[in-house]
Amino acid sequence: MSTSSITTGTATADAEAFLRDFRSLSAIGETPGHGVDRQAATAADAQSRTWFTSLAEQYGFRTEVDRIGNVFALLEWTPGAPYVLAGSHLDSQPTAGKYDGAYGVAAALHAGRRLAETTNPDDAPKYNLAIVDWFNEEGCRFAPSMMGSSVYTGKLPAGEALAVTDNHGITVAEALDAIGHLGSGTGPRAAAYAEIHIEQGRSLEDSGTTIGLVHSCWAAVKYTATVHGEQAHTGSAVIADRKDALLGASHLVVLLREIANAFPGAVLHTSVGQLSVYPNSPVVVPSRVDLVMDLRSADEDVLASARQLLREGIARIEQEANVTIETAESHAWGVLPYQPAGVDLARDCAQKLELTSAPVFTLAGHDSINMKDIVPTVMLFVPSVDGISHNEKEYTHDDDVCAGVDLLTEVVARLCRGDLDGAQ
Amino acid sequence: MSTSSITTGTATADAEAFLRDFRSLSAIGETPGHGVDRQAATAADAQSRTWFTSLAEQYGFRTEVDRIGNVFALLEWTPGAPYVLAGSHLDSQPTAGKYDGAYGVAAALHAGRRLAETTNPDDAPKYNLAIVDWFNEEGCRFAPSMMGSSVYTGKLPAGEALAVTDNHGITVAEALDAIGHLGSGTGPRAAAYAEIHIEQGRSLEDSGTTIGLVHSCWAAVKYTATVHGEQAHTGSAVIADRKDALLGASHLVVLLREIANAFPGAVLHTSVGQLSVYPNSPVVVPSRVDLVMDLRSADEDVLASARQLLREGIARIEQEANVTIETAESHAWGVLPYQPAGVDLARDCAQKLELTSAPVFTLAGHDSINMKDIVPTVMLFVPSVDGISHNEKEYTHDDDVCAGVDLLTEVVARLCRGDLDGAQ
Structure with a gap:
């Protein structure tokens, strides 16, 4: 040329x-x-x-x-x-x-x-x-x-x-x-x-x-997560009996942001962009929530620590919200x-x-x-x-x-x- | 007869x-x-x-x-x-x-x-x-x-x-x-x-x-709520810049349960059964979440206190999650x-x-x-x-x-x- x-x-x-x-x-x-x-x-x-x-x-x-x-x-x-x-x-x-x-x-x-x-x-x-x-x-x-x-x-x-x-x-x-x-x-x-x-x-x-x-x-890991609860009537079911999948999912969204904030210097980005509720009716305690979690960092060690925090947090949420949480890694790559x-x-x-x-x-x-x-x-x-x-x-x-x-x-x-x- | x-x-x-x-x-x-x-x-x-x-x-x-x-x-x-x-x-x-x-x-x-x-x-x-x-x-x-x-x-x-x-x-x-x-x-x-x-x-x-x-x-009050944020890339947007509507909505779901727990004796039932995310894509920070909040009690005074806690909590979430939250009462009745x-x-x-x-x-x-x-x-x-x-x-x-x-x-x-x- x-x-x-x-x-x-x-x-x-x-x-x-x-x-x-x-x-x-x-x-x-x-x-x-x-x-x-x-x-x-x-x-x-x-x-x-x-x-x-x-x-x-x-x-x-x-x-x-x-x-x-x-x-x-x-x-x-x-x-x-x-x-x-x-x-x-x-x-x-x-x-x-x-x-x-x-x-x-x-x-x-x-x-x-x-x-x-x-x-x-x-x-x-x-x-x-x-x-x-x-x-x-x-x-x-x-x-x-x-x-x-x-x-x-x-x-x-x-x-x-x-x-x-x-x-x-x-x-x-x-x-x-x-x-x-x-x-x-x-x-x-x-x-x-x-x-x-x-x-x-x-x-x-x-x-x-x-x-x-x-x-x-940046290195990244993405998970699909399913929070399993039990359908119940939002009005009549006693709170202590509820297994509210949306409550569990909400704790998970909040947890992901807390994990990002745990690493100073904006070195970790976390998010949930997609979340779907079933049956998604105003008067039914949700039995299932599907969501996608996304964690990214330029530092693979930070990402590894974040993953550990996530695992620990999920176990805590399962206890506190009376739900079970299934996660599957959908993508993961290093830098x-x-x-x-x-x-x-x-x-x-x-x-x-x-x-x-x-x-x-x-x-x-x-x-x-x-x-x-x-x-x-x-x-x-x-x-x-x-x-x-x-x-x-x-x-x-x-x-x-x-x-x-x-x-x-x-x-x-x-x-x-x-x-x-x-x-x- | x-x-x-x-x-x-x-x-x-x-x-x-x-x-x-x-x-x-x-x-x-x-x-x-x-x-x-x-x-x-x-x-x-x-x-x-x-x-x-x-x-x-x-x-x-x-x-x-x-x-x-x-x-x-x-x-x-x-x-x-x-x-x-x-x-x-x-x-x-x-x-x-x-x-x-x-x-x-x-x-x-x-x-x-x-x-x-x-x-x-x-x-x-x-x-x-x-x-x-x-x-x-x-x-x-x-x-x-x-x-x-x-x-x-x-x-x-x-x-x-x-x-x-x-x-x-x-x-x-x-x-x-x-x-x-x-x-x-x-x-x-x-x-x-x-x-x-x-x-x-x-x-x-x-x-x-x-x-x-x-x-x-029971007395009840139901609200529709819309959490307003801003779309952003889940990977690249700096956390401090984000206005994540789903994070705000998740705080709201958690708040509602905390309010129920604040009244001993199971006298207050609260829930979010319906929640929809926009645009609901794995790689987009949500700009809008619509949800329905439901609070019920046999005691109208308890319900009034709960509503006050909700108002205060919403103001706090708007600050912390960098979002705005619009609520409208859709139903309310006494006992x-x-x-x-x-x-x-x-x-x-x-x-x-x-x-x-x-x-x-x-x-x-x-x-x-x-x-x-x-x-x-x-x-x-x-x-x-x-x-x-x-x-x-x-x-x-x-x-x-x-x-x-x-x-x-x-x-x-x-x-x-x-x-x-x-x-x-």
């Missing part, structure tokens, strides 16, 4: 083109609060996928959908060569912000557009280029999250993923088929991967840095490093573009966490105003957004050259 | 006939755990209503459905005379017991059958007789509870009740129409009312008493007495039948609470084994069940004679 895509003359036009396309994407599934609701394989998700394939084809890419609904936009400079993949996800949480995932796909699409325009086919890079919209990264309608990239990287069998059902009993296969996006095959063969995302935290904003060079993901050579490459690119950068952790999961296990991977962040995410108020300044696209373009160009080949 | 319905010769046959019909009713909407699920205006509720009308017609009654879906089985001895109503409700909570409500309708139907057989038309009682299945006493699918009797007694406008929607947006009118039970008119004119129910508490069983003579209902003459009448009947009896409170709501405000009303209890209710394990011994039918038959006979006329 002979030219850098970043030249002073085209910078303003590139930024304008990106912001125009991103605005049209943000209008899809827009909520009254100016966020988006594009849960996986819904009508709004389908619309965003059509936004992606239409623009990609307009920019000279060929598109295809694999067996789990990942959408690829392919640019083949060298027949038969593997692909550098760049992208993120277009699905969202309910009443979500417009940047989470969508920014990464739009940025990759524009990086691809610019590389398509500036690459001399007679001096083609080593690898071809594919922009990707991973299916169901959010995992709110269909669990688990990062479903598309988990299947792509062989961590989750496709058949198992396709059989997952939502709350209405609709399978992933049915939902994808209904929006015309149940494809086939396993997608292009990857040589490297790049993804850019909003930070969803405050560290870049607080330090006045434009680019986060993601070096590792997960990205290839250090990828961090170095991204730092070099940022320096070339005169963008400030700093190494950062990711606290959230991303499809790049799957991809880094099969190919050299670069993960980039831009700042989130006030660290707000999974919220309609999610915001990143246009300058940061456009700087990120510039950087991603440069990173992808180097990955296509093979600059990360062999990175461990 | 010239004869008592209770004669030694027919006692066994009456008991067998009742138990046979009650078994056929219990099979409708039966759950795997041998309880029932017959929520209002569902297919199972429709089946139980057909069970009622078919048997009633077989026993010589004419049936009709009023504008809010109350089913009446009418026996007109004296054209134009008002009716003694006797009954309860056939709808249930999800995974409920088979006695709650259903026993009262079946018992009233058999009391009616026996009175129809033993009454000499040439010596007809003062009042006619109507057995009633009140629509939607439970209020789990459609709020509020006691809907049918509230409309019948003029406490709830029919139009308002018919417009109430369930979680799927189906109105009461649509649901009743779908099962062919959207009737018309306002039902028969009442002269008196009698209802029998399982106690749903332990007091009769603990004292070895067969019949509870309900003299009053509600039944007519003392009705208690005396029921005690006399029990004595005549050599059944032990004791005056008791009802802690749960019943349709009789509405009816006592418009006509003299008798409310009777039979024991609940272990006080278990709103639970598939709900159980009352056959002897107690049959004794209750005998007693109700005697009470209704006297009400038809006009023995409670003028009771205040």
Whole structure:
């Protein structure tokens, strides 16, 4: 590849083109609060996928959908060569912000557009280029999250993923088929991967840095828990006889926050985001509550101590609330490093573009966490105003957004050259 | 009315006939755990209503459905005379017991059958007789509870009740129409009312008493509460920044139990039976939780103190959990007495039948609470084994069940004679 895509003359036009396309994407599934609701394989998700394939084809890419609904936009400079993949996800949480995932796909699409325009086919890079919209990264309608990239990287069998059902009993296969996006095959063969995302935290904003060079993901453990009690009449049953599953679950939610507070310095994040009550009638003491517990830390020792506190707390709650609590670990991982050579490459690119950068952790999961296990991977962040995410108020300044696209373009160009080949 | 319905010769046959019909009713909407699920205006509720009308017609009654879906089985001895109503409700909570409500309708139907057989038309009682299945006493699918009797007694406008929607947006009118039970008119004119129910508490069983003579209902206050927070990413948002609506709601559930425990002697019952989380995704800090709080006591001063503790606690939780909590009183009543003459009448009947009896409170709501405000009303209890209710394990011994039918038959006979006329 002979030219850098970043030249002073085209910078303003590139930024304008990106912001125009991103605005049209943000209008899809827009909520009254100016966020988006594009849960996986819904009508709004389908619309965003059509936004992606239409623009990609307009920019000279060929598109295809694999067996789990990942959408690829392919640019083949060298027949038969593997692909550098760049992208993120277009699905969202309910009443979500417009940047989470969508920014990464739009940025990759524009990086691809610019590389398509500036690459001399007679001096083609080593690898071809594919922009990707991973299916169901959010995992709110269909669990688990990062479903598309988990299947792509062989961590989750496709058949198992396709059989997952939502709350209405609709399978992933049915939902994808209904929006015309149940494809086939396993997608292009990857040589490297790049993804850019909003930070969803405050560290870049607080330090006045434009680019986060993601070096590792926090360690995490997630549990599903079921609290078992006994149905009773809320009015007539004597308190001492009650086995109130919701009381037990409430103690558990409070306990998780107390455990976070037990470690000074905000080194542990804990939460319960999902909780369902049965039978959920105003006059029936609940017999069963299902919930999901999430504990994360950059320090594996802190996480181990937190897990111990949780076990002890659960035993205490079972006694005090007269319930039984079943827990099952649904996910657990230690601190997960990205290839250090990828961090170095991204730092070099940022320096070339005169963008400030700093190494950062990711606290959230991303499809790049799957991809880094099969190919050299670069993960980039831009700042989130006030660290707000999974919220309609999610915001990143246009300058940061456009700087990120510039950087991603440069990173992808180097990955296509093979600059990360062999990175461990 | 010239004869008592209770004669030694027919006692066994009456008991067998009742138990046979009650078994056929219990099979409708039966759950795997041998309880029932017959929520209002569902297919199972429709089946139980057909069970009622078919048997009633077989026993010589004419049936009709009023504008809010109350089913009446009418026996007109004296054209134009008002009716003694006797009954309860056939709808249930999800995974409920088979006695709650259903026993009262079946018992009233058999009391009616026996009175129809033993009454000499040439010596007809003062009042006619109507057995009633009140629509939607439970209020789990459609709020509020006691809907049918509230409309019948003029406490709830029919139009308002018919417009109430369930979680799927189906109105009461649509649901009743779908099962062919959207009737018309306002039902028969009442002269008196009698209802029998399982106690749903332990007091009769603990004292070895067969019949509870309900003299009053506990005072109660119910609130709907909404806890407002802010959506955030469960992984990346700093704990100090979070406004976790579920944490606030959990503190509230725990607070309610603490308030109950603050009053020794089990004089206060508190609970949260219903709680819904938004957006309820594993990786989103909840922005909103809606719940229903229920506080009940026989002592109005205790209830007033509890309400004060609740107000103070809510202010504390708002601070500690960084949320705001909106509450609205949805129901509130003081201790509600039944007519003392009705208690005396029921005690006399029990004595005549050599059944032990004791005056008791009802802690749960019943349709009789509405009816006592418009006509003299008798409310009777039979024991609940272990006080278990709103639970598939709900159980009352056959002897107690049959004794209750005998007693109700005697009470209704006297009400038809006009023995409670003028009771205040």
